[in-house]
Amino acid sequence: MALDPFTLLVLTSAMAAASALYLAAEWHSVRERSLLLWSTGFAIIAVGCVLALLRSRGYVLFGIWFPNGMLIVAHWMFLSGVAAFTRTRLPRAWWLLVAVWLAMLALPGGPWWSKAMLGIQSLLIAVISLRAGLLLRPQGGALTLSVGAAQLRFVLLVHGLFYLAKASSTLVPDAFINLASFRGTVILVSLVEGVMAIMLLAMSMTGTERHRREERIAQIAARDPLTALDNRRALYLRAPPLLQQASPASPGALLLIDLDHFKQVNDLHGHDAGDRLLVTFADLLRSTLPDGALAARLGGDEFVILLTNTSSAAVQALCETLREAFAQQARTLFTTPEPVALSIGATMFDQPDTELSHWLKRADDALYASKRKGRDRMELAPWSPGPPQ
Structure with missing residues (x-):
């Protein structure tokens, strides 16, 4: 099976949907808010990929930048999930990212339009991913990273750096980018990275919450239920x-x-x-x-x-x-x-x-x-x- 852009989008949508369902099932069992937010993020990615697939087959339901904008929203959900996991409250200034995205949709057309949209979108995803990764940094021993959390931090940082490089690539003269027809090296590499990132993110997110759940079970087993002292x-x-x-x-x-x-x-x-x-x-x-x-x-x-x-x-x-x-x-x-x-x-x-x-x-x-x-x-x-x- 050739890894052409259409096939990669199919794989991405399938893996995102599977990840969303799995994390939702985990959330149903343990009711951790981070799992629900992460599941929502993967569900949004799956819907966005399906819309892109439909567009490539001539079924234009929304503009091309709508499914790409959903990718930003999905990463925002990932950031919110990490914030919930680390018990961190995000400043309201982060909501300005939504306003930036809406402003992007009002950009006038022109030969530089695709590059500008792709560059700003990639930069937003990079900032969100890097912020999520940095939230998982241990601070004064208050947060000890499990193996899953450390992996999640690494994947988010690498993912953010990739999108930062992708945003920079749009500044290269004569770089060939064409989202509408899935052509261009940047787009193909992004799809490959997306498939790998979804798989690694889902595994790390699951491992992160599972480790915390095991820690809580161990704490409950070691606590006197009445006084909360050690038993x-x-x-x-x-x-x-x-x-x-x-x-x-x-x-x-x-x-x-x-x-x-x-x-x-x-x-x-x-x-x-x-x-x-x-x-x-x-x-x-x-x-x-x-x-x-x-x-x-x-x-x-x-x-x-x-x-x-x-x-x-x-x-x-x-x-x-x-x-x-x-x-x-x-x-x-x-x-x-x-x-x-x-x-x-x-x-x-x-x-x-x-x-x-x-x-x-x-x-x-x-x-x-x-x-x-x-x-x-x-x-x-x-x-x-x-x-x-």
Whole structure:
């Protein structure tokens, strides 16, 4: 099969339609706005290609620049999809591109008409594609690119540079460009590049959102559904790297926390009230703990805090802050015969090769000592090295 312009347009329309349907199906499953925008962009390309095919066979429904203008709109959808993916709000100035395109349609005819239209259109597509690619640049660690996102960025940048070169080619004297009859080297090369770009863009867009979806599933699996703190599974996954940071010069600490008389809140005010109190405590942890600390809910009213590069004095000060702040919040929210408070068992550690379970056992022993001594207090386990290796 010869790769003549007509055949390339057929391939482009078929691939664009398939990409639009596939991304739409993905959107129907996960409802990510970026997928819908990208799907719309491919659908517009498919319609534009069909209009161009009809025109080449004598069915003139619109002017020749209408389907080419749809290509600009399609790339705008790609840019909007990338903006939605990166949680970026595009400035209103970008809407001026639409006004530029409308102004293009008012250009007077003349021997330079095709070149001018093709040049401006290519420049607009180049600017939109390059902007979309640059939006995917990691900024201060806020956006970590997956393999799919990195591929999408690369394809968009290369695609934008191609259209920039295409716009420049219209400035070459005597360059042969004839869109109406699909003649000219620039047009043929553009169609070949279009087929390749559609295939690569669709694959990268799908991979980009699929990776984010997998990340979200992993995050959900690692989160306690009520408090949004890490759960037991996440604690055992995230703790080892923090334990490895421990040394005699930079010890860490593990705190095991239990809410005293929590059952009275459930019995007197209902389980919704108990849930509210747990969420309140989780919010207190998030606002009080230092950067780098790990907080997890083991289950029920039992919580774990893992600290790095700390001291026994800092741990005692933190526990005192938590106890006082939580006791005040609990009194404000619910009245109980006995005050709802915190019992805390803590242990310091400086052995990087010691497993989490060892320090949990020591903190648990300290927690029970705290309860035996009257609750509403912190008990620090005696300092000792980890178990024999």
